[in-house]
Amino acid sequence: MSRMLHLNLFLMSxxxxxxAWRHPHANHKALTDLDLYVEAxxxxxxxxxxxxxxxxxxxxxxxxxxxxxxxxxPIVLLSLLAAHTRKIGLIGTxxxxxxxxxxxxxxxxxxxxxxxxxxxxxxxTSWAPEAGANYGRQQNxxxxxxxxxxxxxxxxxxxxxxxxxxxxxxxxxxxxxxLDRDRIRPANYAGEHYxxxxxxxxxxxxxxxxxxxxxxQSDAGRAFAARWAEAIFTAHMTxxxxxxxxxxxxxxxxxxxxxxxxIVVLPGISAAIGSTSREAExxxxxxxxxxxxxxxxxxxxxRFGGHDFSGIPLDRPLTRDDFPDPDTVEASKSRVxxxxxxxxxxNLTLRQLLRKLAGAxxxxxxxxxxxxxxxxxxxxxxxxxxxxxxxxxxxINRQLSLFAEEVVPILQRRGLFKTDYxxxxxxxxxxxxxxxxxxQLARSA
Numbered sequence: 001m002s003r004m005l006h007l008n009l010f011l012m013s014x015x016x017x018x019x020a021w022r023h024p025h026a027n028h029k030a031l032t033d034l035d036l037y038v039e040a041x042x043x044x045x046x047x048x049x050x051x052x053x054x055x056x057x058x059x060x061x062x063x064x065x066x067x068x069x070x071x072x073x074p075i076v077l078l079s080l081l082a083a084h085t086r087k088i089g090l091i092g093t094x095x096x097x098x099x100x101x102x103x104x105x106x107x108x109x110x111x112x113x114x115x116x117x118x119x120x121x122x123x124x125t126s127w128a129p130e131a132g133a134n135y136g137r138q139q140n141x142x143x144x145x146x147x148x149x150x151x152x153x154x155x156x157x158x159x160x161x162x163x164x165x166x167x168x169x170x171x172x173x174x175x176x177x178x179l180d181r182d183r184i185r186p187a188n189y190a191g192e193h194y195x196x197x198x199x200x201x202x203x204x205x206x207x208x209x210x211x212x213x214x215x216x217q218s219d220a221g222r223a224f225a226a227r228w229a230e231a232i233f234t235a236h237m238t239x240x241x242x243x244x245x246x247x248x249x250x251x252x253x254x255x256x257x258x259x260x261x262x263i264v265v266l267p268g269i270s271a272a273i274g275s276t277s278r279e280a281e282x283x284x285x286x287x288x289x290x291x292x293x294x295x296x297x298x299x300x301x302x303r304f305g306g307h308d309f310s311g312i313p314l315d316r317p318l319t320r321d322d323f324p325d326p327d328t329v330e331a332s333k334s335r336v337x338x339x340x341x342x343x344x345x346x347n348l349t350l351r352q353l354l355r356k357l358a359g360a361x362x363x364x365x366x367x368x369x370x371x372x373x374x375x376x377x378x379x380x381x382x383x384x385x386x387x388x389x390x391x392x393x394x395x396i397n398r399q400l401s402l403f404a405e406e407v408v409p410i411l412q413r414r415g416l417f418k419t420d421y422x423x424x425x426x427x428x429x430x431x432x433x434x435x436x437x438x439x440q441l442a443r444s445a
Contacts, residue, residue, distance in 0.1 A: 006388025009044040015395040017359040019290030021068035025398035047404035050429040051089030059130030082115035089426030091120035101156035109202040117206030117425035122213040147220040152191035159187035161209040163199035208435040217334035226252030231264040242385035268363030270392040273402040296354035314351040370406035
């Protein structure tokens with residue numbers, strides 16, 4: 001069978017653009033209304049998307065009330081979506097910085113059972129200072145330490161998911177024996193930062209364990225992904241950087257004894273779609289008109305570790321001196337480097353930069369007809385920049401519906417995307433190998 005494209009819905013609020021919450025074509029339901037998420041997931045499932053993905057934030061933010069804010073806890077929300085969907089995968093974000101391995105292992109194993117094998121864990125390391133304060137941390141964990149903690153955290157969770165095999169559940173009603181205790185083994189994980197005895201009290205789930213997803217792009221993040229990730233969410237504003245990342249992370253995986261096809265690389269794409277190119281451009285113009293400069297400055301400042309951009313004239317081209325040294329930023333270093341490089345390459349003013357980031361936040365932005373958007377997706381897929389895409393509609397449900405109803409059929413006619421689900425698990429949707437209980441990835445040096 002030929003290589004097939006993967007599509008994942010990144011479901012966020014009423015759309016990914018900062019102005020989407022005000023747009024007349026956006027879903028009018030409250031951000032706390034389950035139906036908002038059910039409707040979007042239904043559109044994606046009808047189009048045969050591989051999965052729906054929920055990001056997460058552990059702090060309230062400081063947008064001054066001028067932008068949509070507040071998000072539901074993803075694991076609880078995905079558990080409800082499991083009951084309203086049949087085949088589409090369900091990926092939730094959970095932090096290794098502010099969680100405990102035993103709790104998280106139970107939660108995601110439960111989601112995998114409830115969804116009959118459709119769960120995926122987006123593994124993140126949290127960096128926002130506000131998150132540390134919310135969890136009683138007096139000092140935030142620095143970038144390198146976060147990944148050292150993450151390595152141990154995933155090792156501990158992985159050990160817990162192996163501790164209670166499915167075949168230990170006998171459920172022998174006539175013989176009166178529910179468990180074969182000899183098959184259950186304590187995890188007995190003891191790292192420098194995390195210790196857990198186990199075994200887990202939830203049996204092995206339908207996929208053996210949920211699919212591992214990761215989104216780090218720094219050197220430490222790529223090393224972590226090469227060892228653990230089965231799918232990678234990545235942000236690139238150009239195809240060239242996407243191709244470099246794609247090749248690098250696949251080669252790193254080989255060094256861990258893995259095959260390149262063991263990792264599905266999914267760059268983000270935020271596409272404004274119209275019946276003509278001009279109509280598509282008008283989507284961005286309408287959304288930009290609904291944004292707040294104050295919100296943009298606040299979010300840009302947060303990305304650069306609290307750096308104050310407010311004193312810079314909005315319509316003067318930016319220089320490198322207007323930015324702090326990216327190496328001093330404890331957030332997503334690769335993302336902020338991309339912001340600086342794009343700004344200097346395109347000679348952007350601060351106002352133009354804020355508008356560039358208002359929609360896709362450093363992911364690729366596409367504008368055009370369904371055919372033109374499909375051409376971009378096919379080009380990236382065929383030239384070694386992507387195995388598929390994390391679809392980030394600027395407006396939900398309008399732009400999501402256009403992508404699902406207009407772009408997806410073109411990809412299907414070209415033989416690039418499936419016309420129906422061939423399996424029932426997220427692992428099967430992504431074309432990943434089954435994970436046996438004995439599978440153990442090599443411990444990093």
